[in-house]
Amino acid sequence: MSVTAFLTDSTLCIGCKACEVACKEWNQIPGDGFEWTGRSYDNTGSLGHSTWRHVKFVENGAIPGFGGNSPAAFSWEFSSDVCKHCENAGCLEACPTGAIVRTEFGGVFIQSDVCNGCAYCVVSCPFGVVERNPEDGRAFKCTFCYDRQKVGLQPACATACPTQSIQFGKLDDLREKAQDRMTELKDQGFEDVHLYDPQDSSVGGIHAFFIVRGDPRTYNLPPQPDVPTIYQRKAWTSAAAAAGLVFGTMLLAFLTRKES
């Protein structure tokens, strides 16, 4: 089995939300209602327990006097967000039950029949992807369509995407493809394209990378995501010091204040 990945190319996205719909239908996730967030035409806001694909709408208002190809002209960027399936996954490391596992396709998968809803993965995800369903009690996120991949199908979102904005394939192939696409876009004059794939961070690379126009932070993509396990050495050292301090204080107090 080879490691698979998503390449989400926002320069091809038309904001149709077919990925959101396909994901919901295939995985039978509850609906989010037809509420608008008021943030452009985004109606799910962020990834969550019932939103495993989320189309972001980055809308920049028109400035009178700028039009045509001016970078200050009215622009509308769409980008379909998804679980990053980190190389060093915070949720997977944090899970105390072993419910969160790495699949043979390199994806990060929550086994719902094992999860007991401790919610520790929720605070361990540097991308804010995992969420506990308050009604169900368990944590949910994108499964990377593990069931479909098992039988050789590509994930539902990639299948439904009408513009090939969501591409699915082998990790190494897609990384190469992403580089080619970047060169192509730059040749076409898109100077502001970025490939979001933080391989230099403690997360160690992701299995769902993105091509976006403009600063990735505009899309709530953190420049330096960290897997929370990096804080553990500090924290356990402090815990050992604290235990020593408590023992020492008590011992000293009881030995020197024996008289009363």
Next chain:
Amino acid sequence: MSDPTPHFTPLDTSSDPREIRLQEIRRQAESATRIPLPAVESPDGSRVPASPETGYYGMPLLKRPAWTVEIPLYFFAGGAAGAAAIMASVAQLSGADPRLIRDARYIAAIGGAVSPALLIADLGMPSRFLNMLRVFKVQSPMSVGSWTLVAFSSTAAGAAFFSLLNQRTKMFSPIRVLESASQFLSAITGAVLSTYTGVLIGATAIPVWNQNASLLPIHFGISGMGAATSLLELRGHNTLALNAIGITGAVGETLIGASIELRKNPALKPLKSGRSGWLIRLGGLLSGPLPLLLRLLALGGNQKRNGRLRKVAAVSTVAGSLVTRFAWIQAGGASAKDPAIPLQLPEAGQILRRGV
């Protein structure tokens, strides 16, 4: 002819086919569905744009901790119980009053019984609590903590039970061996229980927690020690040893409070402003400077007044320990709402501050 102002008559375009076509398109567009809402307007009317300075419309990047009141209560109960178990061992080792040892064991046992109940109640699926014991993962503080809690609860209950049994039989027996063994084990696991909660929240993606990864375990350890000492004082023990421990704890809490106030890290904003900021300060005041002052006053003067002062200090310390745990969880929620730290935004801590 008489009007000197230059003017020109607009071109008559009513018969130009291109203009007619434009009017047609306009009518067509007008009859089609209109956009019902101004596109970029957040529900609170704040109109934060999507930009490299504000992130995605200032919306949170991280998820808020899903934990409710059970978790801070558990941090408090587990912290006090763990420290009480250490206290029982140390007191016995140094030949202190047997009643003090007994009461410390009871506090440990009660805390050891309440803690798992609280932890289970907070689970999304309480019936699956035992899944915690499916695996042991060193890299998961939640896993280490669950195993520690199980070991602590059983050994603390064992120590209390065997000491009760021993009191009844009043003779040397294997019971004494069991009593000492469970006592020792509960002290060791108690040391982990009262400090690991700092690791648990310190090693997360929440900025205000992970920026205090070194501080939290010491903070929570000292807080647990203060609470255990104070609970024993409230049970009527007022030895100088307990007051000395109380003074050390209060000094520690005062220093921790001062270090939080003095550090300039923008990730610490939730500890200094908003509701969580005031809770942190209240918890710090109740566990640090206030009991410290009362305990120092209780060193001189007459016995009766000293006893009263120490009782007040004890109540303050217990309340402070409880408030501190709630404050840190609250601060985590406020921190998760602010995308400025994880996105490294230039105006870190500015966005959504009103909501914090």
